[in-house]
Amino acid sequence: LDVYDELTGVINNAFMANLAAIDKELLEELCAFLKLFDEVIDELSEEEKPTMHKVIPIRQLLLNYCDLKYEDSGERIELK
Template identity: 95%
Template sequence: MLEVFLDVYDELTDVINNAFMANLAAIDKELLEELCAFLKLFDQAIDELSEEEKPTMHKVIPIRQLLLNHCDLKYEDSGERIELKRFVGK
């Protein structure tokens, strides 16, 4: 779901109104890719906890810990990713 905009990013220049072209140009595609990669685990967690066929309460704590660990700062994280992790980890 998160990657829809990323998938069509290159094609938007053909269909977007010229008035909004500056807004599109202001979006850093590499940063968008990094954001999608980081948020993918959160998207998967939502899907996992939203199952209707079977109870998922027992999965809450392990998935929460997985997401908290995902937000731990790492040496190789970019400045933007560190800022995002600090925001999400609050």
């Protein structure tokens, strides 16, 4: 997402229509939603320490995170 605005300078013109069709706000919402999943993957991928005891609490955290909430945007509701 950090390089989204810079892509126009390096993408072939044939793919510009595809880039233009991507809703940047939706992409930002998707990245924000997936951030917790990325953090969980890092947390459970530690090689130095055992992480098995973290699986059930993290699973519940993710289930709660995916529950629909009143303040969720329409895009986030679709993701969940």
